[in-house]
Amino acid sequence: MNILPSIPFSSLEWTPLPLLATATEAESSSLIIxxxxxxxxxxxxxxxxxxxxxxxxxxxxxxxxxxxxxxxxxxxxxxxxxxxxxxxxxxxxxxxxxxxxxxxxxxxxxxxxxxxxxxxxxLSELGVVILLLEIGIESDLKELIRVGPQAAIVAVVGVVAPFATGTAGLIYFFNVAAIPAIFAGAALTATSIGITAKVLAEIGRLSSKEGQIIIGAAVLDDILGIVVLAVVASLVKTGKIEIFNVVYLIISAGAFLIGAIVIGRFLSPYFVKLVNEMKTRGQLLLAGLIFAFILSYIAQVIQLEAILGSFTAGLVLAETEKRSELADQVIPVADIFVPIFFVCVGAKTDLSVLNPAIPSNREGLIIAAFLIVVAIVGKVITGFTVFGQPDINRLAIGVGMIPRGEVGLVFAGVGSASGALSPSTDAAIIMMVILTTFLAPPLLRVVFKEPKVTLEEQSN
Amino acid sequence: MNILPSIPFSSLEWTPLPLLATATEAESSSLIIxxxxxxxxxxxxxxxxxxxxxxxxxxxxxxxxxxxxxxxxxxxxxxxxxxxxxxxxxxxxxxxxxxxxxxxxxxxxxxxxxxxxxxxxxLSELGVVILLLEIGIESDLKELIRVGPQAAIVAVVGVVAPFATGTAGLIYFFNVAAIPAIFAGAALTATSIGITAKVLAEIGRLSSKEGQIIIGAAVLDDILGIVVLAVVASLVKTGKIEIFNVVYLIISAGAFLIGAIVIGRFLSPYFVKLVNEMKTRGQLLLAGLIFAFILSYIAQVIQLEAILGSFTAGLVLAETEKRSELADQVIPVADIFVPIFFVCVGAKTDLSVLNPAIPSNREGLIIAAFLIVVAIVGKVITGFTVFGQPDINRLAIGVGMIPRGEVGLVFAGVGSASGALSPSTDAAIIMMVILTTFLAPPLLRVVFKEPKVTLEEQSN
Structure with missing residues (x-):
């Protein structure tokens, strides 16, 4: 600094003219930041x-x-x-x-x-990609196989019943076009693993038989929901429903999921060996992200969605010995990216379309009421499909499946971004997610009588 | 899915026409992802x-x-x-x-x-913001005060000598305009804490008296370097050098740094209390980022740089009891953001301007050679300014200060983005960073005779 006053001022006058364009660019780039x-x-x-x-x-x-x-x-x-x-x-x-x-x-x-x-x-879309990577890492293929047939039937009925009833009802009762109806029906399918697991932990029922079936079904449900999302989103892209298309998309979604898992499990020992050989900071996290982003890119290129790629990458990475280390490192990354997604979904939702004072909104409200009823009834009946378990609390299983969350919001976000959902249907889906999430915790307390020691009480 | 074939095809034909604009937007948005x-x-x-x-x-x-x-x-x-x-x-x-x-x-x-x-x-600019947050968290005001006067004189001489020599030399020998000359001179100032600490750890000298002085000086150096960057970047924005401007910027940089630290230390008990009260995931990391991003925004609004805000936030957060917990959570975030910055700096560097086969490039190469000599000599002399330590290895201290890194590259990046640096000067700075970083490890091994047990040997 001390040399500045000794330099003659004439040589210090700096003409910004030739740099004007780039200076303005830099100015606006720093304002973008x-x-x-x-x-x-x-x-x-x-x-x-x-x-x-x-x-x-x-x-x-x-x-x-x-x-x-x-x-x-x-x-x-x-x-x-x-x-x-x-x-x-x-x-x-x-x-x-x-x-x-x-x-x-x-x-x-x-x-x-x-x-x-x-x-x-x-950043918000990267948020969903990373959320689904984390859900994939937290999911467990083996656990799913262990809780077995009961969880599978709960999951399948819990996907098919609200999807079929919701879609058919919207088409026949509300004259909604096929694509938005299928999209809204699909948004009713997936139970939120995170919300369900958290609520069960709060009431101390996570390790009960009912809790195990709910979690197993919710995991499977999530996979089914993502396949449904991929299929539905691809239908939106191609513009019409052709049986060939549906079959092609189900097969390619299935083939991608199974292929990536099989090839991934074959390659994962080399992945672990490579990461163990690496000596620079963040080697596991970046290697995992490279894998997840490549699968996301492939999923997108074959007309599926990026999130299906990152979810599959998570499932594959969860099978390696690096699972818990990777999960620990993905958590802070998810913590900074995922809220951007949820907040943006909320911020983009125009709730004014649900204002009952405006006559044109009333159909949207009726749709919301219909979706909420279908969402609740379609999951509650699943508990009664459980077989071979005479003493089980069937109502509790069904109620445990009620809360929708991440995947439902992903549908709302993808649907509104792609233009497939009308603002009122989009807002109705958000209302459905909010209400099912609001209702599940008090309802679960009612159906599980005599609550055990809760997590909160344990920690107090 | 099973309801699809039963629906008459006519109602399934979905006309994409009214949604054409939004569908194209969604298409291009998914391609952007x-x-x-x-x-x-x-x-x-x-x-x-x-x-x-x-x-x-x-x-x-x-x-x-x-x-x-x-x-x-x-x-x-x-x-x-x-x-x-x-x-x-x-x-x-x-x-x-x-x-x-x-x-x-x-x-x-x-x-x-x-x-x-x-x-x-x-994302790359968010990378620098997060890098400087991490450097701030890893810095330690108290340690700086402890290693005291020796580190301070090494830091000050190590900033002033290369800055003054580099700037004056470029103006008088190479007829470079004042602003680019000051920018290039400023890029010579800051030793890389990360690189220096890593090299010292590798040769087992991190805890030696020389190592402590080097680290202390590098920390202070980094702060001085950021103040210099803020001052220089603001000079580029305002377009000419006015003593009032320089004084205003030094005072506002100093006032911001000291004010943020004083107010931050006053508020930090409430920050810790608030974070302890919070029960949702990622509470510490997001509260820290909110604080860092607010300071970054204020720094930018008062004509300083965003990175000065995040660095100051890091210094303040490092003084709380949450330091190590926060550092653990910032590491994965830095791991995914910081490489984007370094790789982009490299990717934007057009090394062809340094091709000696093209006559017009030769001046750039001569500038690079000059900068490298100034960068090395300007730091090596600092060791000989250490007083009151008769047995100390003065040459080792000077050599330990040679590697430039993050901050030098930040100068190159900010300089080229703002249009202040010509491509050849920009490339010359990158060459200087690369060469000082290349030279330091072998030179350090030479000046520290009889190396102690190294980290690598310990871990093998």
Whole structure:
């Protein structure tokens, strides 16, 4: 610094003219970073505030993240809005805040808004990819085989019944077109492993026979749900339903899943050996991510979804001796990426379409009520399909399968992003996820009489 | 699925026409994800391959990440190229691969290229923000005070000498304009904590008196380097050097750093209490990131750089009882973000400007040679400024300060992004970082005679 005053001023005058274009680019690039940092602060704050409130009233945190997103999003505060939802820079309170506090100019505002929104959307999609990787790592093919036929029948009935009833009902009673009806029906299929496992742990029933069947069915359910999502999303892409297409997609989804698992299990000893040979930091996590991202890319290229690739990668990696080490390292990564997804799903949901004061909304509300009834009844009946277990609490199994979560929201997100779902159907699905998640914990307490020592009591 | 054949085909024909615009958007959005996933696979592969090769020939992995980036980037393979470097979609081998393997159309290629490049650039900038957060958490204000005056004088001389000599030499010998000269001089200042600490650990000298002084000086050096970067980057923004500006920036950098630390230390008990009260997953990591991103945003708004905010946040968080827990959780996050930064810095470096066969490049090569000499001599002399330690190995201290790394590369990245550095000066800085990093490990072995038991021998 001390040399500066001794240099004649003439040589210090720096003409920015030839660098004007790049300087403006750098300016706007640093403002994009500022907008992304601020968006992440708002997203993380909403997710933690919502999650912490939900935990305190005995609801799953993921519900709070979703509601937090609804509050900062297009429905309430307009802090986080997206161009594909029809918002412009002037609708975004966050861009208004940047205009007030930074050197952002009104002219640059729309390009900064467009680019930072695109970055947040991509981060949110990476969030689902990483969430499904984590779910894959936490799933256990062997456990699934052990809890066996009971879990399988609960899972299959719990997928087919709400899917068939929901889709058929929407088409015949509500005159919904086939594709959106199938999408909404498919969104009713998958029980949330995370929410169910958490609720069971909270009431001390995770290791009961009913708990084991619920978890096993929920795991299988998740796989079925993802296959259904892949099939349905591909149907949206190709534009019409052809039996050949359906068969092709089921076969390619099955072949991808089975092929990746078989080839993956064959290659996994070499993967472990390679990772053990590596000496640089983060070798296991990055090798795992390379594997997951390659499978995600292949899944997308063969007309399936990226998340099916990362889920399969998780299943394969869970079979190696590196499972727990990898799970430990994926957790912080999931912690920073996954909330972006849930909050964005909430933020993109326009709840005003469910306002009963507006006559045109009433059909959406009726659809939501129908979906909620189908979602609950379609899962409760599954408990009564369990065979060979005379003393089992069949109602508890069915109720345990009620909460929808991640996968249902993935359907809502993919469906609304692809344009397959109308805003009212999309909002109805979100309402269904919120309500089933809200209802399950109190209902489970009722159907499991005489609760055992709960996790909370143990830890207090 | 079983209900599908029973539905009359007429009702199943789904007209995609009204959804055409959104369907195309969704199509291109899923291709953007595919391009980002593929870019990350290439980046992670290059970083790990380069890192592993370097580790095996006793060089720091970060050097391998940089060289890996050079190989996949604009200099060699063109897998990862950026629009701001003048590349178009047809120059990107990755986009060509997408065109060949996915349903990407040539018409959509340039928008997918532009958006996915922007996303990777933002991820790379988030990488520096998180790297500096991690360096901040690993730094220790108290340790710095303990190693005391010796470390301080080594740090100050090691910053002032190469900065003054480099800047003055470039202006007077090479007729470089003031701003680029100051930028290049500033890039010579900061020793890499990571590289130095790693090399010292490898030769078993981390806990020697010389090692302690080197680490202490490198920590202080890093802080000085960041202040210098903030000052220099702000000078680039305002376009000319005014003493008032310099004083204002030094004061605001100092005030921000000291203010954030003082206020942060006052608030940190409440931070710890809040985090202890929280019950949802990732509470510490997300609370830490919210704090770091808010400080990054403030730093950027007051004309400093985002990285100064995250570094300060790291220093403050390191003073709390949560330090080691937070460090454990930041590591996997840094592992996935930081390589994106180093690989992108390498990928954006056009080494062809250093080809001596082209006459116009020769000045750049001479500048590189000059910078390397200044970088080495400017640090080696610092050892001889240590006072009150008659038996100390002064040469070893100076040599230990030679390797430049993260911060030097940050200068190169920020400088080339802001347009302040010409391609040849930018490449010369990268050459300087590569060479000082290459030279330090063998030189350190020479100046520390009779090496003690090394880490590698211990672990074998």
């Amino acid at each position: 500022a907008a992304v940092l601020l968006s992440l602060v708002v997203i993380y704050f909403a997710s933690k505030l919502g999650g912490e409130i939900c935990v305190r009233i005995n609801l799953p945190p993921v519900l709070g993240e979703l509601v937090g997103g609804v509050i900062i999003g297009v429905s309430v505060l307009h802090l986080l809005v997206f161009p594909e939802g029809g918002a412009s820079a002037s609708d975004s309170m966050l861009i208004q805040f940047l205009l007030a506090t930074s050197e952002l100019t009104p002219e640059a505002a729309s390009s900064v808004f467009a680019t930072s929104s695109e970055v947040i959307s991509v | 595919a391009a980002v996933l593929l870019s990350l696979v290439v980046i992670y592969f290059a970083s790990k391959l380069g890192g592993e090769i370097c580790v095996r020939i006793n060089l720091p992995p970060v050097l391998g990440e940089l060289v890996g980036g050079v190989i996949i980037g604009v200099s060699v393979l063109h897998l990862l190229v950026f629009p701001e470097g003048g590349a178009s979609a047809s120059d990107s081998m990755l986009i060509q691969f997408l065109l060949a393997t996915s349903e990407l159309t040539p018409e959509a290629a340039s928008s997918v290229f532009a958006t996915s490049s922007e996303v990777i650039s933002v």
